[in-house]
Amino acid sequence: MTICHDSQLMILLVDDAPTNIQVLNETLKDDYRLFFATSGAEALRMVTQAPPDLVILDVIMPDMDGYEVCRALKANAQVQDIPIIFVTSMRQQEDEVVGLELGAVDYITKPFNPAVVRLRVRNQIELKRQRDLLARLSNLDGLTGIPNRRALDTCTDREWRRCQRSRKPISLLMADIDHFKSYNDTYGHLAGDDCLKAVSASLLQTLERPGDLLARYGGEEFVALLPETDAAGAQLVASKMLQAVANLGVPHAGALTEAHITVSIGVATLQPGRTTSSANLLEAADQALYQAKVEGRNRISIWSPPLDRHA
Ligand SMILES: [Mg+2]
Structure with a gap:
């Protein structure tokens, strides 16, 4: 000192x-x-x-x-x-x-x-x-230096309640690196760590507003929390993210989709109300992400409420 x-x-x-x-x-x-x-x-x-x-x-x-x-x-x-x-x-x-x-x-x-x-x-x-x-x-991810899941949970809860008060929508993007296990198998775990850092940095660059937060959610999964952002705004950010990761051009010989590293992104936008909680937002984005994977990866999928909720 x-x-x-x-x-x-x-x-x-x-x-x-x-x-x-x-x-x-x-x-x-x-x-x-x-x-x-x-x-x-x-x-x-x-x-x-x-x-x-x-x-x-x-x-x-x-x-x-x-x-x-x-x-x-x-x-x-x-x-x-x-x-x-x-x-x-x-x-x-x-x-x-x-x-x-x-x-x-x-x-x-x-x-x-x-x-x-x-x-x-x-x-x-x-x-x-x-x-x-x-x-x-204790709030930062050791590898990438961005907020970790614990920090995200705290922030999501707070922003959810803030949007509830201001009656503004809140969006959440869940991005997952495609075929990451095979990347690690092909290039080794050190290269895997470098890849995670590069992807994290490129995703971070797409967030422009000071209230937006990017966190490492787990393994090869990242979450962007976008308070006071509607569905159109969230899709715009998701497109930029998809492009930013592709632009990195990190070679991935083991991938079945492209010859370079790509991500799949699930997008969810909700209007915080009395009947939903911030957990619903994560759940919705997770479902959309699953959909993007099923549809072939390297794409965005938008969550929409199940039809029976309108009944
Ligand atoms: Mg005195």
């Missing part, structure tokens, strides 16, 4: 006494990006607008004290994981229990000992970085 690496990390200093802020600023300014608030209300506003990596919070403040600020932050799911270090004076040591019970991670005492302040801050920043890294890694 290098010190210059820390310079992008943000710390919010909250204290009603400007002299305290000045001292902490002098102590930490070389290693972190510092922001300041002189009241609890201002601190809450700043944290929600631009969440910092750490909050250093004075306990005794007029109007809204540090405990109240801490309670408010811990009650907000968006910011509750940001570590809080309380600032207290030597006389208030019994208050440390209160703060720790509220979820603070540590204390620093006035008058400040710069070496101690730097160490305690560095410890908490390092712990947070480890947590963030773990959270990110």
Whole structure:
């Protein structure tokens, strides 16, 4: 870990006494990006607008004290994981229990000992970085670097509910590499891994809106989640994907369809309502994908509701 690496990390200093802020600023300014608030209300506003990596919070403040600020932050799911270090004076040591019970991670005492302040801050920043890294890694596919199935499930659920509220359709594309088992048998598993990475990168290029998500669903299966996208929009993306993978021109001598790597894509579009869930969307795309395989691969199949649902 290098010190210059820390310079992008943000710390919010909250204290009603400007002299305290000045001292902490002098102590930490070389290693972190510092922001300041002189009241609890201002601190809450700043944290929600631009969440910092750490909050250093004075306990005794007029109007809204540090405990109240801490309670408010811990009650907000968006910011509750940001570590809080309380600032207290030597006389208030019994208050440390209160703060720790509220979820603070540590204390620093006035008058400040710069070496101690730097160490305690560095410890908490390092712990947070480890947590963030773990959270990110556990949501990414190790081979391709795109979101994994766990991340997709979370995202599908959230976007489904969002489209339900906004009464917009949501689409999901399920793409599967054709004859991939025979590709691995012919070229070996290392080449198979390279193929997965190339296909994943080419699929990713076809998504243009920031809300769209591409995930590795399993083995050679990829899913694109397209919130607020109707059937026509989804088919357009699916056509681009089919073309993008073909354009890679990855040779596949064992394929029965083409001499290069191709994909089959199932497309499903649903209007989230009370009677359906996000699982129905995946199920529908999976059925369409199966249809595309049955019809000869290297093609798109569009899911349509069974006729009996209209009865
Ligand atoms: Mg104070």
